[in-house]
Amino acid sequence: MPDTTEIQDRETKRNLTPYLLIAPVVIYYIIFWLFPVINAVGGSFLSTSLDKGGIFTLANYKAVFKDPIFWQAVINTTIIVIISVTLEFFLAFGLALLINVKFRGSSFFLFLAIIPMSLPAVAVGAMWNSGLATYGWLNSFLIRIGLIDPSNKILFLAGTHFSRMILIILVDAWQVIPFMMIILLSGMQGLQPEMAEAGRVFGGNRWQVLRKITVPMLKQTIITAMILRIIAAIQIWLIIVMIFGFNRLPVLMEQIVLNIDQYMAEEFFRKGMALSVIVAVLVSGVSFIYLKASGAFDDPGSREGDE
Amino acid sequence: MTSENNKERSMPVLTLTNLAKRYNRKVWGVRKMDLEVEDKEFVVFLGPSGCGKTTCMRMIAGLEVTTRGSIILHGKDITDLPPRNRDISMVFQNYAIWPHMTVYENIAFALKLQKKSRSEIDRTVKEVAAMVKIDQLLSRIPGQMSGGQQQRVALARALAVKPKLFLMDEPLSNLDAKLRVVMRTELKAIHQRTGATSIFVTHDQSEAMSMADRIVIMKDGEIVQVGTPDDVYFRSADMFVAGFIGTPPTNFFPVEMKTAGEKVELSHPRFAILISGSDADRLKNNGQNSLILGVRPEEIKVVPEKDSLLSVEVMVVEPQGSFQIVAVEIEGEIVKIVVGSAGKIQPGERLHLSFVEERLHFFNAETTKRI
Ligand SMILES: Nc1ncnc2c1ncn2[C@@H]1O[C@H](COP(=O)(O)OP(=O)(O)OP(=O)(O)O)[C@@H](O)[C@H]1O
Ligand SMILES: [Mg+2]
Numbered sequence: 001m002p003d004t005t006e007i008q009d010r011e012t013k014r015n016l017t018p019y020l021l022i023a024p025v026v027i028y029y030i031i032f033w034l035f036p037v038i039n040a041v042g043g044s045f046l047s048t049s050l051d052k053g054g055i056f057t058l059a060n061y062k063a064v065f066k067d068p069i070f071w072q073a074v075i076n077t078t079i080i081v082i083i084s085v086t087l088e089f090f091l092a093f094g095l096a097l098l099i100n101v102k103f104r105g106s107s108f109f110l111f112l113a114i115i116p117m118s119l120p121a122v123a124v125g126a127m128w129n130s131g132l133a134t135y136g137w138l139n140s141f142l143i144r145i146g147l148i149d150p151s152n153k154i155l156f157l158a159g160t161h162f163s164r165m166i167l168i169i170l171v172d173a174w175q176v177i178p179f180m181m182i183i184l185l186s187g188m189q190g191l192q193p194e195m196a197e198a199g200r201v202f203g204g205n206r207w208q209v210l211r212k213i214t215v216p217m218l219k220q221t222i223i224t225a226m227i228l229r230i231i232a233a234i235q236i237w238l239i240i241v242m243i244f245g246f247n248r249l250p251v252l253m254e255q256i257v258l259n260i261d262q263y264m265a266e267e268f269f270r271k272g273m274a275l276s277v278i279v280a281v282l283v284s285g286v287s288f289i290y291l292k293a294s295g296a297f298d299d300p301g302s303r304e305g306d307e
Numbered sequence: 308m309t310s311e312n313n314k315e316r317s318m319p320v321l322t323l324t325n326l327a328k329r330y331n332r333k334v335w336g337v338r339k340m341d342l343e344v345e346d347k348e349f350v351v352f353l354g355p356s357g358c359g360k361t362t363c364m365r366m367i368a369g370l371e372v373t374t375r376g377s378i379i380l381h382g383k384d385i386t387d388l389p390p391r392n393r394d395i396s397m398v399f400q401n402y403a404i405w406p407h408m409t410v411y412e413n414i415a416f417a418l419k420l421q422k423k424s425r426s427e428i429d430r431t432v433k434e435v436a437a438m439v440k441i442d443q444l445l446s447r448i449p450g451q452m453s454g455g456q457q458q459r460v461a462l463a464r465a466l467a468v469k470p471k472l473f474l475m476d477e478p479l480s481n482l483d484a485k486l487r488v489v490m491r492t493e494l495k496a497i498h499q500r501t502g503a504t505s506i507f508v509t510h511d512q513s514e515a516m517s518m519a520d521r522i523v524i525m526k527d528g529e530i531v532q533v534g535t536p537d538d539v540y541f542r543s544a545d546m547f548v549a550g551f552i553g554t555p556p557t558n559f560f561p562v563e564m565k566t567a568g569e570k571v572e573l574s575h576p577r578f579a580i581l582i583s584g585s586d587a588d589r590l591k592n593n594g595q596n597s598l599i600l601g602v603r604p605e606e607i608k609v610v611p612e613k614d615s616l617l618s619v620e621v622m623v624v625e626p627q628g629s630f631q632i633v634a635v636e637i638e639g640e641i642v643k644i645v646v647g648s649a650g651k652i653q654p655g656e657r658l659h660l661s662f663v664e665e666r667l668h669f670f671n672a673e674t675t676k677r678i
Contacts, residue, residue, distance in 0.1 A: 194403035200390040202417035216407040
């Protein structure tokens with residue numbers, strides 16, 4: 001049957017095309033991503049580099065897990081991720097809704113809101129560091145407007161562990177809310193206005209329309225925004241170091257940098273490698289669980305049986 | 308259909324008074340709308356693109372804040388009520404079916420919000436789904452459906468709430484020509500069955516003519532004429548309506564009027580025509596000597612030479628199956644004539660024409676209004 005073979009030939013050809021198209025990307029990843037990863041994963045299981053006679057060991061991992069600061073870092077990171085991502089999501093969503101209404105001056109407001117996003121983390125850290133210092137601009141400002149007394153300057157940077165955490169969450173929110181807001185806003189602008197209007201005509205008040213129509217239709221956008229934010233929040237460190245310094249509010253990424261970059265000893269370097277492998281596994285694990293739970297892997301046609 | 312007995316005129320279901328909408332303090336969407344819609348009536352808004360049909364519809368639905376005027380529905384002023392409190396349902400031009408819900412959930416949405424019982428919701432959904440023939444599709448997702456099917460879902464969703472007023476904004480405009488005609492008939496059948504007072508927007512005049520109890524013809528944000536399909540066709544209020552309604556539309560000839568005893572004579576460079584009876588009286592009373600004569604394409608007849616008013620050469624023939632449209636040139640203007648399909652007419656052929664005298668239209672040359 002020549003017909004069938006020809007059809008099969010064509011179908012095979014067609015099936016190969018996408019793979020050929022992504023081949024360059026795969027090669028790029030192998031060179032610039034996979035090798036370093038293998039290197040790091042391998043290195044984390046070695047006592048010293050292979051040419052110096054390194055042997056397989058779990059000592060690096062043991063060192064990590066025995067370190068109380070590591071556990072402190074895990075807890076801190078978890079708290080920051082949960083609180084800051086939740087807070088940022090709701091604030092960003094609210095702002096996006098507001099700007100989407102297109103009130104007078106909304107585009108200027110959008111421009112203002114984007115400023116924090118355009119600053120690099122180092123600059124943000126430096127800015128808040130000088131701002132939050134005892135003689136920094138925030139205290140001067142509060143004194144100037146008469147909110148606090150010159151003799152009662154707030155010691156932002158000296159506070160308890162808890163207040164440091166709050167401060168970091170706020171500073172982080174200040175910087176990344178615009179990012180989330182823009183993703184959500186672009187999603188909202190992609191919705192046909194008639195979708196929500198139909199909701200209002202068919203008996204919904206604003207809240208019901210938001211909950212039953214706008215949010216479900218924005219699902220893909222929300223998943224994207226959340227996953228990007230969760231990954232970034234797990235990796236928060238620079239801003240903390242810029243404001244407080246190392247080991248004042250330990251988080252996972254900060255510990256990696258500290259061990260690999262700051263201590264200048266192979267023992268710490270290898271511990272840092274083990275730590276980065278742990279963080280990498282954690283990030284992928286959390287992303288996977290989140291994507292799974294939010295239904296991003298579902299067949300677009302099928303749907304979870306709700307109601 | 309509305310009954311013609313004026314004695315039993317019930318209270319109007321919908322009254323628009325001096326309704327206007329200006330966008331951004333600049334663009335007038337609707338300048339002035341005064342309209343009464345009777346119970347069970349099927350009213351069609353017809354007009355060229357940008358004349359304000361959608362704007363008016365959206366004001367009635369509560370999706371657009373009014374700039375001026377009032378909207379009364381069943382004796383209640385709803386001008387400033389939110390859409391959900393208006394007892395109105397709507398079919399949107401792009402359907403606006405929610406893609407994340409099944410067909411069933413789309414139709415049941417409003418009923419659930421009204422806290423209807425599960426069995427009642429189920430009954431209503433199945434009833435309207437059967438009415439628009441989508442009972443097989445209830446568990447499907449709109450994304451997997453054809454345009455025609457989505458259109459039916461939008462219709463079912465709007466029917467399910469049993470509204471006091473049913474708004475449809477060009478619901479058929481995204482369908483192919485054949486399906487439009489089918490849906491036209493079905494919509495009319497549904498209307499006859501449910502008796503729901505309806506406003507239907509279209510810029511397709513054959514759709515308007517075939518569906519409407521009354522047609523509201525709009526231009527530049529204002530109503531030009533309200534009337535039955537016969538009214539707007541045979542008694543067009545002005546040259547705009549006469550030139551808009553009908554395929555092809557009315558032909559216009561500038562003429563000079565001269566009184567000739569009881570009668571009046573209308574003279575055009577190519578022909579002169581004597582008018583008698585009430586038409587003549589009206590023209591005399593009007594007083595103006597320059598006016599516009601309007602003749603519908605099917606009221607120009609091909610006749611033997613001895614009976615003819617004028618003779619012309621055929622430019623183009625457009626066969627339409629049961630009839631043919633013949634285009635001729637008279638004094639530099641294209642004039643279209645509808646002729647039966649018996650006897651093929653060829654370009655270049657000479658035709659002898661006359662007008663059906665009882666069916667002539669006269670318009671004021673300055674105001675364009677009907678005389
Ligand atoms: N949101 C808006 N902002 C500003 N001007 C608008 C808006 N919507 C409509 N208009 C203007 O109002 C006028 C009437 O528009 P509308 O949409 O009501 O026309 P329409 O009769 O529905 O036309 P179509 O047949 O093309 O749908 C147009 O001049 C249009 O440009
Ligand atoms: Mg419109």
